[in-house]
Amino acid sequence: MFAIVEIAGLQYKVEQDQKLFVNRLKGDIGGKVSFDKVLLTVNGSTTIGAPAVSGITVDAEIINHLKADKVIIFKKKRRKGYEKKNGHRQSLTQIQITGITGFDAKKEEKKAAPKAKKEAVVAEEAPAAKKSAKKGDDLTIIEGIGPKVAAIFVEAGIKSFADLAKKSKEELEAILDPNGAAYVAMDATTWAQQAQLAADGKMDELQALKDELNGGKS
Structure with a gap:
């Protein structure tokens, strides 16, 4: 030494x-x-x-x-x-x-460093898990809903399939209308129906319904 x-x-x-x-x-x-x-x-x-x-x-x-x-x-x-x-x-x-x-x-100090690093990783994972829990369902699974529409719904408090299933066609269109002409032209007729199937875990039935639709329209 x-x-x-x-x-x-x-x-x-x-x-x-x-x-x-x-x-x-x-x-x-x-x-x-x-x-x-x-x-x-x-x-x-x-x-x-x-x-x-x-x-x-x-x-x-x-x-x-x-x-x-x-x-x-x-x-x-x-x-x-x-x-x-x-x-x-x-x-x-x-x-x-x-x-x-x-x-x-x-x-x-060297012995304490790995412990501190481990605690930092845990601290990072906790907010990540919390963030994931807050993220909700992927609304873009619904035929006719893209990422921008999904973001508008999340901002309006519609974060899950169950939230979407509770909304009427008129309520959904009222949320979209202020965002421009492209959103006014959207047809939300089947969105609540699709969301209910997704919320119930009936993905096969949801896919069969989506195959019959064109951009969310019957």
Whole structure:
């Protein structure tokens, strides 16, 4: 198990109990520090952050504050008589990684995810079943009724064969008339009769009646 973490502007690969030197950190020797900008983790599987892996932190203990070896910086310009020599010692902090935490929470999150997904599916299925129950019968089975007429009847509260069977020819035509000349010309004489056969489950008799009709007309 290891992680790639950003500490004081630089990225380090860290493991449990590892000691390393980083740019100077605030805090006293023996103090605890924590870093939450974890860019990648490997713990059986690899997780890449975008940009950081949420929920994972790297904990460490400050062992010492010190300075790195001196680096000589020498500058010279040819034929200008310019020479300059400087030295630099970078301030560092030595830390020891005491733990990489958050993996247990990740495991719990993964375990909970399938359950949440299952509940979401159930939640989706319930409205679908409810919607299906509200949909009613397919009124386009009736000879002379197309999808547009069926939609007009559903909007008027006629959603089943039983609803249609209760309506008279005049009532059905009164529902259709406001929708234009094409609907005024429709003949609803046999629609209630056909609907009653469909409501009673007498599909053979309904088909025999439909074979005798032409566009719903006798």
